[in-house]
Amino acid sequence: MPLIPKSFKVKKKLSIFIFISIVAILSIGYLFVEKRIYLETAAIFLFVLAIIQVFALQFFLKNQLKNEVIKNNYRQRIDQVKHELETSETLAEHKSIYLSNMSYEVRTPLSTVLGMLNMLKQTELTSDQIAQVEIAEYSSKHLLQLVNMVTDNAEADAGNLKLNVLTIDLKTDLSRLFKVFEYQAWEKGLEFEYKFMSEENDKFLVLGDIGRIQQVLTNLINNAIKFTNSGKISVIVDQTIGIDDDQIVTFYIKDTGVGMKPEEVKRIFSDSEESYNTSMMRDYRGWGIGLSISHQLVKLMGSELKLESKENEGSTFYFSLQLKKTLNIKTEEEAFNPILLNEFNVLVAEDNRMNQKVIKFLLERQGADCTFAKNGLEAVELYKILDFDMVFMDIYMPDMDGYQATKFIKETQKYSDNNTPIIAVSASAFEEDIENAKRAGIDDFLAKPIEVVRLKELLIKYSKTDTSA
Secondary structure, three states: OOOOOHHHHHHHHHHHHHHHHHHHHHHHHHHHHOOOOOHHHHHHHHHHHHHHHHHHHHHHHHHHHHHHHHHHHHHHHHHHHHHHHHHHHHHHHHHHHHHHHHHHHHHHHHHHHHHHHHHHHOOOOOHHHHHHHHHHHHHHHHHHHHHHHHHHHHHHHOOOOOOOOEEEOHHHHHHHHHHHHHHHHHHOOOEEEEEEEEOOOOOOEEEEOHHHHHHHHHHHHHHHHHOOOOOEEEEEEEEEEEEOOEEEEEEEEEEOOOOOOHHHHHHOOOOOHHHHOOHHHHHOOOHHHHHHHHHHHHHHOOOOOEEEEEOOOEEEEEEEEEEEEEOOOOOOOOOOOOOEOOOOEEEEEOOOHHHHHHHHHHHHHOOOEEEEEOOHHHHHHHHHHOOOOEEEEEOOOOOOOHHHHHHHHHOOHHHHHHOOOEEEEEOOOOHHHHHHHHHOOOOEEEEOOOOHHHHHHHHHHHOOOOEOO
């Protein structure tokens, strides 16, 4: 039943009172004319009625004034809330822009470091030098994992969660990740072990989102190392249970760290923000948000993150995923076998000289000839006068960015005739950047640091010449 406003009720009562007053005045007048009452009596009745009307009018005006004051207060409060909301949205937008810029600024030089280390690995090195290069590479990849974790966690915290299901080899893909943490644990004086348990003679891979799985494991292993001062970190990937076409994979992350009290374990995955503001969360800085996001990601993948912990003895986080089996088998790639067999000319728009060296090394190893442009304007001019089979376009460059350069290239007659593939290259690999690249008419996206496997995929996909398998 709808509620009737109080002001409407007051007005209704006043209308009834006025109607009764009019009826009373007419009645007194009628009785006086008919000489049924004397003049003095009629005057007394009218005087009393006038007093009552004055009090009623005063009550009505007082209520009207009170209602206006309340309305004004509500308007001011609404305006204040709107202002606070706009301020919050502005701060959130600034935070997002800052995070995007920070990620870009870190990933750009990091891609150069990883590229140079990759080049160094191809040279003649002693066993000690190889170990040193591997440590530097693992440390760089660890830094990259941390950058990705921060940006991915921000995306998860905003509720922008999506799964990208692909064929994955858990042992191969996760071994690289665990190697990064192995060095990190050693630096802290901790033992670190990881083990893969699988069915005998398993000749299948699984379908899953390796990025999200790595993100959860990165959060959990980081916390395990952070809150363990002595002892061991153990990671177990159990693939021993198969059901028809599905594989049950359980991940265990065990530590001998500070652990938690039973009441803290109950609160740790609470959806309420109160759980992040307790003294426990102040003592274990960074623990709450990372676990909350891991909890969300595991839930998105159809499971639940579990925790067993004992104070001063350690914690075990674990979760199980039901992943589809696939017979797609990954083949080992020949490191020095070029993909491109025929002459293949590539235009690379890249303003950073060190990154130019890295991408030149990677492309030439695949059989491509590179021509470089240091900004978008130069890329457009080179495209007009030279013939290219593919364009790698950095998004953020001085004078003219990659979006504008792509627009001008696509307006040329040469592009209309050849439809040259244009690949965006950027360390800023946010979903928004990828969408902007698509809207600009760019064919595909290559994130920095450049992964050789992904680069080969793009060369095979877009090259018009014959390629090796």
